[in-house]
Structure formats: C-alpha cells, structure tokens
Amino acid sequence: MPANATKNGAKPVAKDTVSHIHLVSRMLKEEVYYPEHAPRKATAEYRAMHKQLVVDQDHPCLVCGVRNSTINDPQKNLVHAKQIETHHHIVEWSLANAIDLAKFNDRIVSHLRHRNPHKYGNDFTQQQMEDWVDHDPDNIWVLCDVHHRHSLVGIHSITGPIFGPQDLIRDDYDYTPAANAPAQTQ
Secondary structure: OOOOOOOOOOOOOOOOOOOOOOOOOOOOOOOOOOOOOOOOOOOHHHHHHHHHHHHHOOOOOOOOOOOHHHOOOOOOOOOOOOOEEEEEOOOOHHHHHHOOHHHHHHHHHHHHHHHOOOOOOOOOOHHHHHHHHHHOHHHEEEEEHHHHHEOOOOOOOOOHHHHHHHHHOOOOOOOOHHHHOOOOEO
16 A cells, blocks of 8 residues: 555545635524513613614624615625614623623623723612613624624624624635525524
C-alpha cells in the first residue's frame, strides 16, 4: 500500500486543509418558564423611547443597516424588511418579574457604571430596574423585523453564536439559506 493512501485507497486529508463550505442544520428546542405577567402593552415611556431611537434618531438595524428612513429603498433594504422594531436585549420584558434585583445591580448596573458613572452611580430600586427593562436605550437594540423575528436569521429564533456575527459577514457571502429568500417573520 502506498504511504499516502489509507486502507480503502483514499488519500488522507492534510490536517491543515480548510474544509469546504457546508450547511449545519439543527432544531432548536427551548423550554423556559416565564413568570406571571400582564399581557404586553407598550407603555408611554416605551413608545417614546421607540420613537426616539427609530424615528427621531433613525438608528439602523444592528445587523443589516436598514433604517426607518430607508425601509422603502430597495437598494438599501436588501433583506426586504417591512418595519424597524426594538428588541429588549439584556433582559427580555417578559422576564422582568423573575429578575433578582441584587444580581441585577451586581452584574448589570455595576458593569454599566464603568461606561456611565453618572447614570449608574447608585444601585437601582425595583421600580428603576423594571423601568430600565421596559424602556431604557441601554436595554434596547434597534432591529428590522427580519433580524428580529425571521425564523432563520431573527434574534428570537436562532442561537447567539449564529446571530452575533451577522453584521460582520462579507457582502458577497451567503451566510444563511435566508440570504436570498423573501423575508418571512413570525
């Protein structure tokens, strides 16, 4: 048998060979007990914050860059988003009643204190924490409906390691099967 062949005759793959592009497909199963809470109804403060970020400041989708002002421009709205939305990033609104205030102050407020000592100089009260979860821009990401709720690329549907680098992927690379598919949100 030649030195560069395996038992079945195939040549071994060098350890430093780059693998070919391949699709990884998995079914995500998630089970979470949400605490009791009232049905979601946008507060006046949330609506004001949403308007400030989406309309007044015209923040882009964190992933694709489409803005409220460019949503109707097909050359700037490459994912065919229909609207710009806001997403509770660090703490989901529906989980606010399960958040331990001492842990929140120790892990979130103390971390943010380094960035903004004036705003986060003191630990939060329960009400301040609930208000922060609902409508503070430090807990809110601006996303288009596609990157918020799409079944293959939306933050509510895929794992963090796959969602995270979407805004860093080269324009000439189809990262997901949804890259060229029409937007389908839940």
